[in-house]
Amino acid sequence: MSKQLKFEVLTIGNELLIGKILNTNAHWLSRRITSLGGRVTRIITIGDDIDEISSTVRDCLARKPDFIITVGGLGPTFDDKTLEGVARALNLNLKVNSEALDMVKMKYESLSKTRGEKIELTPARIKMATLPDGAKPLTNPVGTAPGVLLEADGVTIICLPGVPEEMKAIFEDSISSIIRGRSKLIFCEKSLRLEGIYESDLAPIIDQVFKMNPRVYIKSHPKREEGGAYIELHLSTSDESLEECLKAIGVTTSEVKKRVVERGGRITEVPTGE
Amino acid sequence: MSKQLKFEVLTIGNELLIGKILNTNAHWLSRRITSLGGRVTRIITIGDDIDEISSTVRDCLARKPDFIITVGGLGPTFDDKTLEGVARALNLNLKVNSEALDMVKMKYESLSKTRGEKIELTPARIKMATLPDGAKPLTNPVGTAPGVLLEADGVTIICLPGVPEEMKAIFEDSISSIIRGRSKLIFCEKSLRLEGIYESDLAPIIDQVFKMNPRVYIKSHPKREEGGAYIELHLSTSDESLEECLKAIGVTTSEVKKRVVERGGRITEVPTGE
Numbered sequence: 317m318s319k320q321l322k323f324e325v326l327t328i329g330n331e332l333l334i335g336k337i338l339n340t341n342a343h344w345l346s347r348r349i350t351s352l353g354g355r356v357t358r359i360i361t362i363g364d365d366i367d368e369i370s371s372t373v374r375d376c377l378a379r380k381p382d383f384i385i386t387v388g389g390l391g392p393t394f395d396d397k398t399l400e401g402v403a404r405a406l407n408l409n410l411k412v413n414s415e416a417l418d419m420v421k422m423k424y425e426s427l428s429k430t431r432g433e434k435i436e437l438t439p440a441r442i443k444m445a446t447l448p449d450g451a452k453p454l455t456n457p458v459g460t461a462p463g464v465l466l467e468a469d470g471v472t473i474i475c476l477p478g479v480p481e482e483m484k485a486i487f488e489d490s491i492s493s494i495i496r497g498r499s500k501l502i503f504c505e506k507s508l509r510l511e512g513i514y515e516s517d518l519a520p521i522i523d524q525v526f527k528m529n530p531r532v533y534i535k536s537h538p539k540r541e542e543g544g545a546y547i548e549l550h551l552s553t554s555d556e557s558l559e560e561c562l563k564a565i566g567v568t569t570s571e572v573k574k575r576v577v578e579r580g581g582r583i584t585e586v587p588t589g590e
Numbered sequence: 591m592s593k594q595l596k597f598e599v600l601t602i603g604n605e606l607l608i609g610k611i612l613n614t615n616a617h618w619l620s621r622r623i624t625s626l627g628g629r630v631t632r633i634i635t636i637g638d639d640i641d642e643i644s645s646t647v648r649d650c651l652a653r654k655p656d657f658i659i660t661v662g663g664l665g666p667t668f669d670d671k672t673l674e675g676v677a678r679a680l681n682l683n684l685k686v687n688s689e690a691l692d693m694v695k696m697k698y699e700s701l702s703k704t705r706g707e708k709i710e711l712t713p714a715r716i717k718m719a720t721l722p723d724g725a726k727p728l729t730n731p732v733g734t735a736p737g738v739l740l741e742a743d744g745v746t747i748i749c750l751p752g753v754p755e756e757m758k759a760i761f762e763d764s765i766s767s768i769i770r771g772r773s774k775l776i777f778c779e780k781s782l783r784l785e786g787i788y789e790s791d792l793a794p795i796i797d798q799v800f801k802m803n804p805r806v807y808i809k810s811h812p813k814r815e816e817g818g819a820y821i822e823l824h825l826s827t828s829d830e831s832l833e834e835c836l837k838a839i840g841v842t843t844s845e846v847k848k849r850v851v852e853r854g855g856r857i858t859e860v861p862t863g864e
Contacts, residue, residue, distance in 0.1 A: 331809055333630045335621025336779075336824060339613055342635075347609025356607045357642075361616075361633040364809075368631075375649075392790040393810055394797045440793035459812070460790075479812055505610075516666035516734075519714035523668045535605055535638075536667055538733070538753055550610060 320554060321354040321499050322381040326372060328388040328398050329478055330363045341387045341483055349385075352492060353501035353554060357381060364389060369401025377405070377469055382498070384471055385491075388478030390461040392440035398475055399464065403448035406468050416445035416453035416462045423460045454490040458482045463490060504561035505552040506569060506585070510536075513581030515547055521575045522549075525568055531555075532568040548586065594828060595628040595773050596655040600646060602662040602672055603752055604637045615661045615757055623659075626766060627775035627828060631655060638663060643675025651679070651743055656772070658745055659765075662752030664735040666714035672749055673738065677722035680742050690719035690727035690736045697734045728764040732756045737764060778835035779826040780843060780859065784810075787855030789821055795849045796823075799842055805829075806842040822860065 325345055331337045339361060346356045358379070362368045369389070376384045389398030403410045420442070424435040444461040447453060454463030456477065463486040464475040474491055476483045510518065515538050522534050537548040551568055555561045569585075576583050599619055605611045613635060620630045632653070636642045643663070650658045663672030677684045694716070698709045718735040721727060728737030730751065737760040738749040748765055750757045784792065789812050796808050811822040825842055829835045843859075850857050 329809075330807065331811065331824065333620055333633065334624045334777075334779075334826065335617050335619070335630075337811075338617045339633075343609050343612045345609070346607055350608045356609075357637065359607065359613075359635040363631065391793075391810075391812070393793040394800065395809060435788070438790060438794075440790040443793075444790075479814075481814060503608075505608075514709070516712060516714040516718075519665075519667040519717075520712070526668065533604065535603075535669060536665075537605065537611075538665070540753075540755060550605065552608065 320501055321383065321495065323349050323354050323356045323383045323385060324376045324379065324381045325349075325356055325359045326369075326376060326384060326386045327359065327361045327478075328364060328369060328386060328401075329361075330395070332361045332388075333363050341478065341480055344480070344484065345385060345387070345487070348487065348492070349495065350503050352495045353499035353503055354383070354495055355554075364395040364397050366397050366401045366404060369398060370404035373402055373405035373473075377471055381471060383495075384473045386473070386475045387483055388476075390444065390464070390475060390477045392443055392461075396443070396461075399447060402464075402466070402473065402475060406448060406466070406473075408448040408450065410446050410448055412442060412445055413447040413451065413453055416447055417442070419453060419455060419462050420445045420460060454486050456482055456486055457489055458485045465490070500556055501554040502556070502558055502561060503552065503554050504558070504565055505550065506565050508549040508551070508569065508572065509584045509586050510547040510549055510576055511544075511582045513547070513576055513579055517579060518547060518549075518576070518581075521572065521579070525571045525575070528571060529564060529568050532564050534568065534572070594775055595657065595769065597623050597628050597630045597657045597659060598650045598653065598655045599623075599630055599633045600643075600650060600658060600660045601633065601635045601752075602638060602643060602660060602675075603635075604669070606635045606662075607637050615752065615754055618754070618758065619659060619661070619761070622761065622766070623769065624777050626769045627773035627777055628657070628769055629828075638669040638671050640671050640675045640678060643672060644678035647676055647679035647747075651745055654743075655745060657769075658747045660747070660749045661757055662750075664718065664738070664749060664751045666717055666735075670717075670735075673721060676738075676740070676747065676749060680722060680740070680747075682722040682724065684720050684722055686716060686719055687721040687725065687727055690721055691716070693727060693729060693736050694719045694734060728760050730756055730760055731763055732759045739764070774830055775828040776830070776832055776835060777826065777828050778832070778839055779824065780839050782823040782825070782843065782846065783858045783860050784821040784823055784850055785818075785856045787821070787850055787853055791853060792821060792823075792850070792855075795846065795853070799845045799849070802845060803838060803842050806838050808842065808846070 452465045459482040466473040532553045663670045726739045733756040740747040806827045
């Protein structure tokens, strides 16, 4: 079976560390990368600090993922430090990228027309077009700061802005096709709802069934709701063919069902897309 | 001013990496730690893998935070591997902890009574009482798996279960008082809503005001809503006295207001607790 592409996601911003913002960006990216057949191996959140960013990017590179995706810190303010951190990690100079500058200029020209006032290219605006040497800017269809793509030590580094709409738009426009082109795998999952069985009695069942078919990952999630507790059992696998995926999930589902029912538990399938 | 206590948060679970679960645990903990005067410097998410857990805990220890808080992987199933990973990182043996075993026993005895059936202490259940040597179990008022507290190399390591209700309950019962006792600082914040000014025009204003009073951290968040875009400006600081906090935030607010209004922008204060 093909090798699964490995991703590290680096979300940057003090607002995440003080708990002001829930990290929905990391969640969205992980789900999207998984659905494209990739595997996120690590998500890291750090603050707006050049030393932290550069040392963390170096640590990510040392683990040799296929992709590093950074989110946040591309804007015009003094604490948007991602590109400076990435450049330092890779020993690259930062300089104004003419393609990126054209993108930023176009945005402000269009805004100038709409507003009927000339918007100047201030240093804060030019900062958004100042990229590590050799980087390629990625069009931002929603906001101003372009995304950034870089190749270094065999790793593709992608920097996306932190505003969720901008991050998603650049990902869908410029990144998803790159991943789809390089990934040979598809991802399948299924959820089962189990009642009338303790997680600690389910544990040896999962263990047995997982050993029979280790390609299907099985994870139990104890849940509480009004009226009592239940267990959500989540099965997932990746394969080159959808047919193989579904077959593997089907076999595992049957084996789990048989054993859970034997122990007096009840099991129902949960519609996907919850 | 007193040193701010530093925290690293390590959330463990494949369900986070595939984007099945939004990491609300990290968000809740960050907010709570910040409100207790602590500073979260890094949040890391990794999968259910002993090597990953042990190497990541070692990396965390090397950065010498005051606390490492792990979340997830304390349950009875084969992929609950946190304590094995932590033990390996610290070169400690795992063994059944008698205090933890009593906690687990009590839970199942109480459950046995409620259900009118004897629940045996299976290996999967004893696993939840198997802790790194020298660890102290923390009562879980909601679920079964105890939390774990360990001291190593001057760092306090706390392991909490991943079920949000259990994590929160153990944190409030056993951890918040420890942090409050060691932290001398309180945290204050304020949000301002800015309209009629570009973030790129705000950038030099933030820069100026921040240099006047670097203890108040200022961060701009561009937001979109129906009817247009605005900027949320978030001010935050930590100090030993509430009075000093409020004074510092007040001064910074006035300086920002003056400059934003000069540039034709509008500014309103956002009630806290959004």
